[in-house]
Amino acid sequence: MSSHHTRLNLSAAAASVSVALFLVVMKLWALVQTQSLSVAASLADSGMDLVVSALGLIGIAYAARPPDHDHAFGHSSAEDLTALGQALFLVATAIALAGVSLRRLLAPTPAPLTSEGTGIAVMLVSILLTGALILWQRRVARLTGSRVVAADSLHYLSDLLPSLGAILALWLSARFGFTDVDTVVGLVASAVLFFGAVRIGNGAWNALMDRRADPGLIAEIEGIIADHPGVIGFHDLRTRTAGSRIFVDFHIELDGTLSLNQAHAIGAGLKHRIIQSFPQTDILIHKDPRDPDA
Template identity: 65%
Template sequence: MNHATTETRLNISAGLASVSVALILVALKLWALGTTGALSIAASLADSALDLMISVGGLVAILYAARPADEDHAFGHSSAEDIAALAQGVFVLISGIVIGWTAIARLLSDAPVALEGQQGGIAVMVVSILLTLALVLWQRRVARRTGNRVVAADSLHYMSDLLPSIGAIAALWISDRFGVTQVDSVVALAASVMLIVGAARIGKGAFDALMDRQADPELIAGIERIVRDFPGIRGFHDLRTRMAGSRVFVNIHIELDGDQTLREAHAIGAALRRKIIETYPQCDVIVHKDVAGET
């Protein structure tokens, strides 16, 4: 099994896990909301409902991005990952604003909101945290292995769910023990801030990729070191990179001895390309060969 096939299967497994967990959490939190009426659980439910929509969209994007290049998409379909990640950011942002607005309205209201069935709500949130932790650990492992932007964004989003879930447990416990229901709205407001900040981070990464921002400076520096020390290469210039989903497209001009044969020059360029891809498997590399001193 080649590297690309392995990465695709890992990304799909992460997408399927995300959809499955989101479905379970939506069902559990619907029951908990009906039992308790807690705004902190409503905030968590809204987030999980968005998780479900985003996870389905992310899985579709992963499947589409895995399609090979064709006549209409010579560089493949990996930009679909960035479009999906940008959509994730927008959905999360809207969710955060709505939840925050509702929380502020409750805090400013003179009429206290009664909460009920706190013990059942706490049990649901504990299960939610355990499922979310398991999913995040798997997604982070896949993202480290494949560099997939959709999986990384989904992992960040689910990670941001953990603190609000813990806060919801605290709010329900305080309400049950001391009858202080305002804590519920404070937790929801804090969750909305986290959602908005996370949305900005997710959206910026996707937007940068769609605008052809260069790759990570550390990756660029690593490629430069490989080329600088490579046998037969006298220099290089015009190293350019751009991101598209989990792929990094690299273009570089190398300077070679003009008196060597075409076969020898080709062998050096091909060997350099293989070396870069071995070091950075997410890269798609094009090597241009120029005569040293005549560029």
């Protein structure tokens, strides 16, 4: 991964930690003021955001280390391990939040809410900060292909629903005295969080198990190979993912009468074209001689 991409990933992770820390402090104050379960749900989510984002920052920093004697292919799998840890944290949070919501829903007396206006103001600020962070994370993930940044972005996107739900619950409580909506929002938020965690964990698990790259990306790489000057054919194309890296190796068939320098030039040009289109790829090309008239 280029140093520019590393800096982008680190900037997104650092921004995530900073926003999460600010939101935890702000929502904790709002919870004390309102006693709202939906605010508590959003606070729990932000608390986990802080832990998960901090782990993400550590994972990205470690994954950016260059290859060494013991890790010839680099350290990018650390991103997948981090993303898997993120998913486990999120599942635990979702289960705990669902339990609290169910207990309050089944309680004989609805829990009162207070200072709804304060809570609404806090949640609006939360939505604005989260939205700005998501836009930056999406841009970084699109440029670098980082799985950790993409997972963090998905998680923060799922945070918007609890925040919007909290605003609705607080408004209904202040306007009409409805408090059960607050509990329902907590349940919905836990479900969104749970299924989002499953998606993140599944992607990380697939990468750790060396699953192939996205079929669309493979098809584009095959098109580049087939159209490259001097390449008669290709076979045995294999891919695997590790963090934000995609490892690709394949055989190309070249005119057997070419000199070694000519064959090398064709392979080097092809490798450059693929990396230019997909900077996150690591390319290994085997060159096989072939009779062009065969």
